[in-house]
Each structure stands twice: as structure tokens, then as C-alpha cells.
Amino acid sequence: MKQFVQFLFSVSLLLNVLNAFAQEVIAKNGSYGIDKENRVIVWHTSNLDSLTSVNEKITSIKFDASFTLVNSKKQLSYSNINVVKGKEAYTLYISKLPLVHITIDTTTINNQYKRPGYFTLFSDTEYIKSTIGVRHRGNLSLSFPKKSFDIEFWTDSISKQKKDVKFKGMRSDDDWILDGLYNEPLRLRSYISTKLWNKIHSPYYAKKEPNAKSGFDVEFVEVFKNNSYYGLYQLSESVDRKQLKLKKNKANIIHGELYKAHSYKGGPGFTKSPAEYNNIFPHWNGWKTEYPFIDYTSDFSNLSAFTNLVVHASDKDFSQRIETNIHIENAIDYYLMVNIIRASDNMGKNYYLGKYDILEPYFFVPWDLDGVMGIIQDGKRERGVNQILSNGLFDRLLENNPNEYKAKMKSRWFTLRENAFSKEALLGSITKIYDRFTVEKIYEREQLIWINKLNDLPNTDHYEYLENWIEERLTNLDEYFKSL
Numbered sequence: 001m002k003q004f005v006q007f008l009f010s011v012s013l014l015l016n017v018l019n020a021f022a023q024e025v026i027a028k029n030g031s032y033g034i035d036k037e038n039r040v041i042v043w044h045t046s047n048l049d050s051l052t053s054v055n056e057k058i059t060s061i062k063f064d065a066s067f068t069l070v071n072s073k074k075q076l077s078y079s080n081i082n083v084v085k086g087k088e089a090y091t092l093y094i095s096k097l098p099l100v101h102i103t104i105d106t107t108t109i110n111n112q113y114k115r116p117g118y119f120t121l122f123s124d125t126e127y128i129k130s131t132i133g134v135r136h137r138g139n140l141s142l143s144f145p146k147k148s149f150d151i152e153f154w155t156d157s158i159s160k161q162k163k164d165v166k167f168k169g170m171r172s173d174d175d176w177i178l179d180g181l182y183n184e185p186l187r188l189r190s191y192i193s194t195k196l197w198n199k200i201h202s203p204y205y206a207k208k209e210p211n212a213k214s215g216f217d218v219e220f221v222e223v224f225k226n227n228s229y230y231g232l233y234q235l236s237e238s239v240d241r242k243q244l245k246l247k248k249n250k251a252n253i254i255h256g257e258l259y260k261a262h263s264y265k266g267g268p269g270f271t272k273s274p275a276e277y278n279n280i281f282p283h284w285n286g287w288k289t290e291y292p293f294i295d296y297t298s299d300f301s302n303l304s305a306f307t308n309l310v311v312h313a314s315d316k317d318f319s320q321r322i323e324t325n326i327h328i329e330n331a332i333d334y335y336l337m338v339n340i341i342r343a344s345d346n347m348g349k350n351y352y353l354g355k356y357d358i359l360e361p362y363f364f365v366p367w368d369l370d371g372v373m374g375i376i377q378d379g380k381r382e383r384g385v386n387q388i389l390s391n392g393l394f395d396r397l398l399e400n401n402p403n404e405y406k407a408k409m410k411s412r413w414f415t416l417r418e419n420a421f422s423k424e425a426l427l428g429s430i431t432k433i434y435d436r437f438t439v440e441k442i443y444e445r446e447q448l449i450w451i452n453k454l455n456d457l458p459n460t461d462h463y464e465y466l467e468n469w470i471e472e473r474l475t476n477l478d479e480y481f482k483s484l
Helices: 002-021 048-054 188-202 301-312 313-327 327-339 392-400 405-416 422-441 442-449 459-482
Strands: 024-026 034-036 040-046 058-060 064-070 080-085 086-095 101-106 114-122 126-137 147-155 175-179 218-225 228-236 255-262 287-291 349-354 360-368
Touching: 002 147, 002 255, 034 228, 040 218, 040 327, 040 442, 086 114, 086 392, 086 405, 101 126, 114 147, 147 228, 175 218, 188 218, 188 327, 188 360, 188 422, 255 301, 255 327, 313 392, 327 360, 327 392, 327 459, 360 392, 405 459, 422 442, 422 459
Parallel strands: 024 058, 040 086, 101 218
Antiparallel strands: 034 040, 058 064, 064 080, 080 086, 101 114, 114 126, 126 147, 147 175, 175 228, 218 228, 255 287, 255 349, 349 360
16 A cells, blocks of 8 residues: 555656646637638737746647647747647747637628628737627728628627627727728738827817817737638727717707718819709718718708818908818818828828817818828839829918918928928838737738738838838928928
8 A cells, every 4th residue: 555655656746747847828718719721820918928937838738629839849939830739730820919700601791781790809908709790891992802891799680789899998889890901011001090190180179078089090900700810900990970079969950060081073072062962862072971860861061061162262262261161280180191191092082071069160080091101002002202192172272371371281291290200200110010010920921811912022122112112202292391
């Protein structure tokens, strides 16, 4: 009996010794995705140092099953790691970005109606699970193999009742967008541009509405669709009355207004202003009513008067009344923003026009900032950097120069060039993301799944092109504003 006890003690000691040198980490539910077709695993762990300090020698990781590290002597890092499950070899990528899973019926999803699906988002600080309604979104992007998604959070798939969901650092709302960024070779231009607008501009009525935003916010996530790795996405807020804190209508009295520059029909470009409009439709002259839509009718009276002022008024009338119709400081920031990133699709379309309250001026909110910084909407490089972007409104402001408009714009440009618009600030933001996506192998796994004509050149070439474009664009714009 004594010998048997000594044997058990020896076995126990041996197991303890082995365990000290061989450890298995168990991944949390929702924190990983396994793409069996491409043999790729993506695992969200934002604090790898903490994980490895607790587990001195990790030899395997348990996801849906145990995966053994091929080289257990190699410390875990945000690089690619070879793991095996039996005879099956996988590449493991550890990611700091939140991980999203969407489950949808691909045979029924389209760009018209939201179909039921399921959504999860995992980060170290949150694990969100919900039924969703989802559709494909976009215009040109609908032709891309990597789809973008318009998502609405529901309580269930039967009642389809909307519910608000809050992501860390972002708003609480039911309506969200997952942008696939397929037409942007470096996957960072839209993010940089959106953050830049939020940095330089605040709502003029912020003292009255401290929670109002000047636009929308975005964050990067990685997405699995139906358990297949679907790559890097931009999770985006929407632009609506709640985001901008516009005043609600009271009965049939309209206070706040919001219109989307929906199509190139002259209105958003301020080149056409028909005398007649029909409020029973949500569309007029290229605009789409977003708020309010009372008893299924729009009210284009104020918007029509504004566009008519720009398109048809005399120079004297325009100069006297324009500052009561559009917030000049906002218009200047929008003009400068569109031009510094050269958003060629955002002067006659792809923006919102808001009004905070009755008798308040309209203001601009940018939208869809993808074909920017040296590329057009399909991702191809544009040839020049010299063109100044404008429309009918900004042309008249420059020509008529009401209340020293040109001097104000010139001053604002050179003020911004000292900080947010400086070469150092712009290239610093770009380089930070580019280096991160390179070091953490985000580009590697994105291009493993999505290979297209934009990948014919190496990432370094795309980065150098963007760097040179920024420098040339700034030089060109400095010369333009000096000449005003």
C-alpha cells in the first residue's frame, strides 16, 4: 500500500512538472472565428502580454477543439502562427480589433429589404449578441464581391421590433453600417477622412446640444460571414436627427430638418431649382427627405427657397440673405475638407444638409468618404491633384464674396494647416494605421481572401503613392488659397 501511494505521488508530481511546461489556453466564446475552407483562424486578444505572462508556456489553444502550436517555443504574437488539429493545418492570426460574426441566408439577402440574421461582436470589454435585419448597401459597391451591409438590430425575427445597441466609444442606436472598403487598396482612406472631419468641426449649436455630433463616427472590425472569414470592415454610425440632435417637429410644425444629397439632379450641386415641388414624395431635385416625414409627406418649402436663392437670386439678394440660409463657418469647413481629401463625389451628392431649428441656417454633413485621397470610387488612381472641387453654392460665395467670405476661408485654411491639415498630422495618422495593419498582419489576411486588381501592386507602392499625393495636394492648395 505504501509503494502504491508513492507511485501515485510520483505520477502526480510528473503531471505537475509537465503542466508547468505545457499549457492550453481556452479561448472565450465569440472571441474567435474558424474559416475551415481557407484554413484561417482569427482570435481577438487585445492584451497579449497579459495572456503570455500568466501562461508561461502555451502549447495549444482550445477553440471549438484543441489546436496545437507547431512551434511551441515561439512566443504568441500578432503575427501569423501555424497550428494543427490532428492532420489539419491552420494559420492563426491574433487580432486586437473587435471580431464580428454575422449569420445570414445568402439566397435571400438583397439591397432592398432587410432579412433576418444573427450578429455577435466580441472585444475584451463587450460581447454583444442580437438578432438583426440585414441588407446589402451601396451603389457601385453592390458590384463588388465583398459586400457592405446595412444592419438594423431587432428584438427578434418575428416582431422585428427595433432596439438600440451601443458599441464602445460610439452612439447607442439600432441602425449601423458595415463597410467592406473593397475599393480602397489600403483600407484606411475613409476612416482617416471621417476622423478628420470630426476633428476639425463641431456643431455651431453645441452649447445648446452638447451631445450633438458634426457627423458620424467609425471603427475598424474584422468580420466572419457564415463562419467564413470576410475580412476588415469599417463599423459606421448613421447620420440622422438623433445623431445631430436636431429639434423634433411638434405636431405639424417643423423645427429640425434633414435631407440627403441623393442623386445628381442639380439640387445638391446647386445648379437647378425647379419652381414646383410635390410634398407627397420623399424625393425632389436630387434630395431625399430624411426628417421629418409627417403623415407620409415631405416639406420642401425651406429647401426650395434656399436652392432658389443660390440658383436664381440677384447678386445683391444672394449676398444679403445667404448667411441666414447657410452657416458660413460650416460651409467653409466642408469646402476645405472636401478639397483637402479631394472627395470628387461629395459636392453634388453624398452629403447631408441639416437644419437645427426654425429660422436656423442649413449646414453640411459629409457622407460616403471612400473615393478620396488620390483614388476615385472604383479604387483607381486619379491622374491629377490640381482641380479645385466646387458647386453652384461655393462658386457664388467666391464670386460674390459676401461679408469677406474669401478672407474667412483663406484664414481658416492656413489655421488648419498649422495643425489638423499639416503634412505631419495627416501622414502621421495614415502611417500609424498602415504600420499597424502591416505589423499585425491585417493586410496579409485581408489579401489572402480578397485578391483583386488593386492588389497588383504591393502595399508599399500604394503607401508611397498616397504619401506623395498628400504632399502634392497640400502644395497645390496652399498656392490656390494664397491667390484668393
